[in-house]
Amino acid sequence: MSWFFIILTGFYVEASDRQLVTLPSSVVSQGQCKQVSKYNHYPYEEVSTSFLKPVGNGQMLHQDAAKAFLDMRQAAQIDGINLTPLSGFRSRNQQKYLFYEVAKQRGQTLEQRAKVSAPPGYSQHHTGLAIDVNSLDPSFASTKAFTWLQNNAKNFNFSLSFKENNSQDVSFEPWHWAWHGSEDARLALHDDGCI
Numbered sequence: 789m790s791w792f793f794i795i796l797t798g799f800y801v802e803a804s805d806r807q808l809v810t811l812p813s814s815v816v817s818q819g820q821c822k823q824v825s826k827y828n829h830y831p832y833e834e835v836s837t838s839f840l841k842p843v844g845n846g847q848m849l850h851q852d853a854a855k856a857f858l859d860m861r862q863a864a865q866i867d868g869i870n871l872t873p874l875s876g877f878r879s880r881n882q883q884k885y886l887f888y889e890v891a892k893q894r895g896q897t898l899e900q901r902a903k904v905s906a907p908p909g910y911s912q913h914h915t916g917l918a919i920d921v922n923s924l925d926p927s928f929a930s931t932k933a934f935t936w937l938q939n940n941a942k943n944f945n946f947s948l949s950f951k952e953n954n955s956q957d958v959s960f961e962p963w964h965w966a967w968h969g970s971e972d973a974r975l976a977l978h979d980d981g982c983i
C-alpha cells in the first residue's frame with residue numbers, strides 16, 4: 789500500500805470570537821481515493837441522534853454498536869471484568885470544547901492537543917461507533933480489563949483505533965475502541981481508505 793502526500797496547505801478556522809488559528813491540513817491519495825486530514829486526524833460524519841441508544845453511564849452509541857457493546861460488556865462481566873463506558877457519541881460542538889477550550893485551559897498548542905484529542909469534525913466519536921472505557925490513563929493498558937479486550941473485543945467487532953506507534957502519530961489510547969461490524973460502520977470509519 790503506497791501513501792503519498794500531494795499537497796500540504798493551511799486554512800483558517802475560527803476558534804473563538806477573538807482568535808483565529810491556522811490549522812494545517814493535508815490531502816493524501818491512495819489509488820482513486822483521497823483523504824483530507826487535519827493534524828493527522830480524518831473527518832467523520834456526525835450520526836443522526838435518532839440512531840443513538842444508551843449504553844450506560846449516560847453514554848450513547850449508534851444502535852448497532854450499542855447492541856455489540858452491551859453484548860461484549862455482558863461477556864466481560866461473566867469473566868469478572870467490568871467495562872464502564874466513559875464517552876460514546878460526541879457532537880462536533882462537544883468536540884470543539886474538548887479541542888480548543890481544553891487546549892487553552894492546559895496551555896497546549898493545537899499540535900500538542902491533536903496528539904491526544906481530535907479537532908471537531910475529525911473524531912470517531914461523531915459516528916457513534918467509538919467508545920472510551922474504564923480509564924483515560926495510559927496505565928489502563930496494564931489492567932486485566934485491557935488484556936480481556938485485546939483477547940475478546942474482536943469477537944464483537946471492536947478494535948483499538950490508536951495502537952502504540954500508530955501511523956497517525958496519535959498517542960496510544962488503550963481505552964478507545966471502535967465497532968467495525970457492518971458495511972455502513974466500515975464505510976463511516978474509512979476502513980477502505982476512502983472518504
Ligand SMILES: [Zn+2]
Pocket residue numbers: 875913918919920963964965
Ligand atoms: Zn475516544
